[in-house]
Amino acid sequence: MALADARACLPALRVGETDPQADADLLQACATLCEMFTPLVALDGADGVLLDVTGCAHLFGGEEGLRMQARRTLARLGLHTRAVVADTPDAARALARHGAAKVVPPGETAAFVAGLPLAALDLGADTHLALGRAGFRAVGELAERPSQALTARFGAGLATKLARLMGREDIRLTPLRDPPACMAERHFPEPLGAMDSLMAVLERLGREVGAILERRGEGGRLFEASFFRTDGAVRRIVVETAQPLRDAPGLLRLVRLKIDALADPLDPGFGFDALRLAVRRAEPFDQSQADLEGKPDPDGDVAALVDRLVARFGRAQVLRFAARDSHDPLRAAALEPAAAPAAPWPEPDPGQPPSRPVTLFDPPQAIEALAEVPDGPPLRFRWRRVLHDVARAEGPERIAPEWWRVGARPPATRDYYRVENGQGRRFWVFREGFHGEGEGRPRWFLHGLFA
Amino acid sequence: MRAHGLTSLSPAPAAAREASPAAGLARAALHEFYAAAPADGPAVTGALLALARMAAPDSPILWVRHAFVDRETGALYPPGVAELGLDPGRLTLVRARDIPSALQAGLEGARCAALGAAVIELWGEAKALDLTASRRLALAARTSGTLVLMARVAANPQPSAAETRWRIEAAPSRALEANAPGDPSFSFTLLRHRGGLAPGEWRLEWSRDHARFADRVPDASPARTGPALPGAVVPFSADRPDPPGAAAPVRRAG
Numbered sequence: 224m225a226l227a228d229a230r231a232c233l234p235a236l237r238v239g240e241t242d243p244q245a246d247a248d249l250l251q252a253c254a255t256l257c258e259m260f261t262p263l264v265a266l267d268g269a270d271g272v273l274l275d276v277t278g279c280a281h282l283f284g285g286e287e288g289l290r291m292q293a294r295r296t297l298a299r300l301g302l303h304t305r306a307v308v309a310d311t312p313d314a315a316r317a318l319a320r321h322g323a324a325k326v327v328p329p330g331e332t333a334a335f336v337a338g339l340p341l342a343a344l345d346l347g348a349d350t351h352l353a354l355g356r357a358g359f360r361a362v363g364e365l366a367e368r369p370s371q372a373l374t375a376r377f378g379a380g381l382a383t384k385l386a387r388l389m390g391r392e393d394i395r396l397t398p399l400r401d402p403p404a405c406m407a408e409r410h411f412p413e414p415l416g417a418m419d420s421l422m423a424v425l426e427r428l429g430r431e432v433g434a435i436l437e438r439r440g441e442g443g444r445l446f447e448a449s450f451f452r453t454d455g456a457v458r459r460i461v462v463e464t465a466q467p468l469r470d471a472p473g474l475l476r477l478v479r480l481k482i483d484a485l486a487d488p489l490d491p492g493f494g495f496d497a498l499r500l501a502v503r504r505a506e507p508f509d510q511s512q513a514d515l516e517g518k519p520d521p522d523g524d525v526a527a528l529v530d531r532l533v534a535r536f537g538r539a540q541v542l543r544f545a546a547r548d549s550h551d552p553l554r555a556a557a558l559e560p561a562a563a564p565a566a567p568w569p570e571p572d573p574g575q576p577p578s579r580p581v582t583l584f585d586p587p588q589a590i591e592a593l594a595e596v597p598d599g600p601p602l603r604f605r606w607r608r609v610l611h612d613v614a615r616a617e618g619p620e621r622i623a624p625e626w627w628r629v630g631a632r633p634p635a636t637r638d639y640y641r642v643e644n645g646q647g648r649r650f651w652v653f654r655e656g657f658h659g660e661g662e663g664r665p666r667w668f669l670h671g672l673f674a
Numbered sequence: 675m676r677a678h679g680l681t682s683l684s685p686a687p688a689a690a691r692e693a694s695p696a697a698g699l700a701r702a703a704l705h706e707f708y709a710a711a712p713a714d715g716p717a718v719t720g721a722l723l724a725l726a727r728m729a730a731p732d733s734p735i736l737w738v739r740h741a742f743v744d745r746e747t748g749a750l751y752p753p754g755v756a757e758l759g760l761d762p763g764r765l766t767l768v769r770a771r772d773i774p775s776a777l778q779a780g781l782e783g784a785r786c787a788a789l790g791a792a793v794i795e796l797w798g799e800a801k802a803l804d805l806t807a808s809r810r811l812a813l814a815a816r817t818s819g820t821l822v823l824m825a826r827v828a829a830n831p832q833p834s835a836a837e838t839r840w841r842i843e844a845a846p847s848r849a850l851e852a853n854a855p856g857d858p859s860f861s862f863t864l865l866r867h868r869g870g871l872a873p874g875e876w877r878l879e880w881s882r883d884h885a886r887f888a889d890r891v892p893d894a895s896p897a898r899t900g901p902a903l904p905g906a907v908v909p910f911s912a913d914r915p916d917p918p919g920a921a922a923p924v925r926r927a928g
Contacts, residue, residue, distance in 0.1 A: 571756055649858070
């Protein structure tokens with residue numbers, strides 16, 4: 224119907240632009256919210272959510288209870304929903320979209336599906352039209368026919384779809400997010416807002432998860448605490464640890480640090496409905512034994528310290544140096560997240576003063592320098608508007624660029640000098656290129672500072 | 675002096691220590707190091723790397739750096755750290771956005787007994803580092819037994835709970851052959867000692883191969899400021915026109 228026709232029928236019609244992105248976001252939010260019922264949630268088209276509730280219904284007072292609670296939860300977002308619990312995802316989907324059933328008892332799917340119109344097959348308008356011309360009106364009529372004849376006429380897709388609809392064949396959902404290694408959760412009879420109570424619940428969940436992990440001989444590396452708020456918002460606090468962990472107080476300390484460091488605080492609003500602690504990644508847990516003197520393993524303590532710092536400041540700020548096999552000063556070292564294992568560093572030459580500065584500028588800082596032609600060290604240079612007279616110098620150390628890395632125009636070769644000024648401050652400066660090569664004079668840079 | 679008292683960890687060599695025990699750095703305490711001038715920041719960094727190397731020959735070290743220090747003096751460069759004798763693989767670096775988070779990270783480190791040392795580098799005056807904050811650090815260090823070193827660049831010495839307070843300045847190195855800069859040299863000035871020992875000044879040279887500071891006799895050979903042989907010299911500025919006469923060979927730059 225065109226908009227003009229619709230307006231003619233109903234003058235008070237309210238018109239809004241479609242916003243597919245906002246719809247998709249809302250559906251995503253619904254799916255996230257539905258994770259409070261089961262960790263296995265998948266999207267169904269642009270307007271549906273499929274939940275695998277196997278083994279979850281008893282937590283909500285049976286399948287009808289779960290269905291009602293899911294509808295109530297989504298109704299708080301202002302959504303009118305249709306929900307069906309059935310044996311297979313296809314049957315539940317078809318019944319929700321085209322039928323009137325609520326909860327299909329196990330094994331009775333075929334009877335409920337039989338009365339659905341052909342559109343419930345969802346095989347495209349052409350197939351539906353062809354089936355209609357062949358005289359079929361309902362799904363049940365198709366099911367009575369021999370499947371070979373249907374396959375020969377309408378393709379294998381129809382037979383498969385029919386088997387799934389009738390509950391003869393089951394498929395698993397592909398959930399939006401991988402199911403966790405293990406998890407524990409609490410649903411509150413009343414919304415809970417007090418941080419202390421939430422933390423107490425979280426600690427209990429931590430102990431439950433820890434017990435599961437202990438039975439498996441594992442420890443968690445990546446934990447996720449999900450806070451389901453009454454108004455439908457879901458906050459997730461993710462904690463990563465350097466070593467497998469299953470000790471609830473330690474985990475709780477990390478979660479607290481993380482919550483304290485949140486840019487936008489965890490706003491309880493009218494309270495939280497449910498709290499879940501999931502272990503997203505688990506690894507074998509090595510039992511560490513204290514040595515004979517009873518001293519704990521220092522590596523473990525440092526790993527715990529790193530965990531606390533990462534929880535507080537984020538992975539990108541807690542780092543470790545890693546050696547790289549490169550002569551280019553800028554590539555000779557890299558920063559890695561501190562949880563990574565350390566690689567050995569080359570030993571410095573004995574008997575020599577340090578050949579590399581203790582701090583490095585990236586990119587190098589331009590300086591103005593006065594130097595002897597062609598490759599003498601600078602005699603004086605100006606850096607950050609301060610003039611430095613060079614008292615001692617050593618060089619050049621010629622460092623060519625790594626031509627196998629660069630593009631069509633390789634950067635110039637650099638001659639590095641260690642220089643010291645009259646006050647005893649030491650600098651690492653270089654000249655880019657050679658005199659008489661290219662246009663203009665070679666430029667000078669300060670690359671690092673020595674102790 | 676407290677029970678843990680002095681250790682072998684000392685920026686001063688044996689002779690100086692006999693003359694002034696104040697030079698000893700007690701473990702399980704907080705020590706402060708002020709850069710004499712902002713340009714001495716790298717010298718303080720180097721001196722603390724050396725002190726951390728002495729205090730913790732093979733245990734992990736937490737290095738907390740205020741992001742502003744990185745901006746002003748460049749980022750900590752691991753090959754240079756290795757050149758000072760400290761294995762960079764033992765460092766855990768925390769880049770703190772501001773001074774309160776640097777102190778928070780430092781405090782976490784000070785509480786961790788497994789660390790050889792926790793180092794905090796701050797730039798500028800720090801309102802967050804009041805007596806309470808420094809007392810908290812000192813108490814954490816005393817409880818855990820970790821050495822806590824605090825570098826302050828571009829800041830004036832403030833009252834604090836530190837065990838000792840030092841000023842560090844870069845000192846001219848002893849020239850090697852062909853007037854090359856030698857081992858890193860520092861001038862340490864003891865400003866305050868809780869044990870009440872008299873302030874003093876030491877000029878020390880860090881020897882990486884022996885992993886200790888050596889006493890420095892004043893340099894006998896004056897530094898040469900010019901080239902050994904006169905030669906052609908490029909004009910000072912690359913982007914400005916040459917001053918009149920500068921195109922002619924200059925015999926001496928000074």
